[in-house]
Amino acid sequence: MDISLELIPRSVSSLKEDFLLCRSWGAINYINIPDLTRFPIRSWEACASFPPDADTPALMPHLRARDFSPEEPFPLVEHFRAGRIRQVLVIAGDPPKEREKNPAEDFFPSALSRGSKKESATTGFIKKLKTEMPELEIYAAFDPYRTNIRYELDYLEAKKEAGAAGFFSQPFFDLRLLEIYAEYLEGRRVFWGVAPVLTTGSRLYWESRNRAVFPRSFRADLSWNVEFAAQVIDFCGRSNFNLYLMPIKLDLKTYLQEIFK
Secondary structure, three states: OOOOEEOOOHHHHHHHHHHHHHHHHHOOOEEHHHHHHOOOHHHHHHHOOOOOOOOOEEEEEOOOOOOOOOOOOOOOHHHHHHOOEEEEEEEOOOOOOHHOOOHHHHHHOOOOHHHHHHHHHEEHHHHHHHHHHHOOOEEEEOOOOOOOOOHHHHHHHHHHHHHEEEEEEOOOHHHHHHHHHHHHOOOOOEEEEEEOOHHHHHHHHHHHHHOOOOOOOOOOOOHHHHHHHHHHHHHHHOOOOEEEEOOOOOOHHHHHHHHHH
């Protein structure tokens, strides 16, 4: 089982501090750097702030497909090669504010039914990246709450055909739903997302913004979230899957100590 940890690029100093903690931990194989436009550091710029001899954990910047032109060459080829960036996670990117009421249209600008020859911006960008940088290991995001299971599985197949080597999921909060998707994705390289939700406000955000599903047993406290993370870790270890940790608003050391104790 591989473990990837997401670090938010709020500042260079905080990234370096968290990275050193991850290296000392030893169990972390990848560090994911999201590309959040509200922060001044882009994901690929953040990767350059890590020590040059840092081969482990491997760095994985996120790339927003909507930020790159389908007609022009990928502008970061030399930056990636010079910085030894070998893996990336491609996401669609947040839609413009005026289109947020129709997520299906935002994320699926063209038909994605099985057998369709049309492409979304994301699948087109994955194909473009793989053509221009064949050595790059490209991962794609998947969202279990976006529309429905059949639609999402078809979209994952389209991303695989475009060149994706595997998938990173949005965080799950219910192991039963995770197991349903896992049944269909058996044999694929998948990192299942887990994120601690410690306040009622945070839960409401995930439910309203991402349409996430919480079980009736959910509690917005550290104990419940640690127990759930342990269940997912156990499932990944037994089922040959991987883990994606997103402790967005929780002290990193505390979280790692709790779930790996």
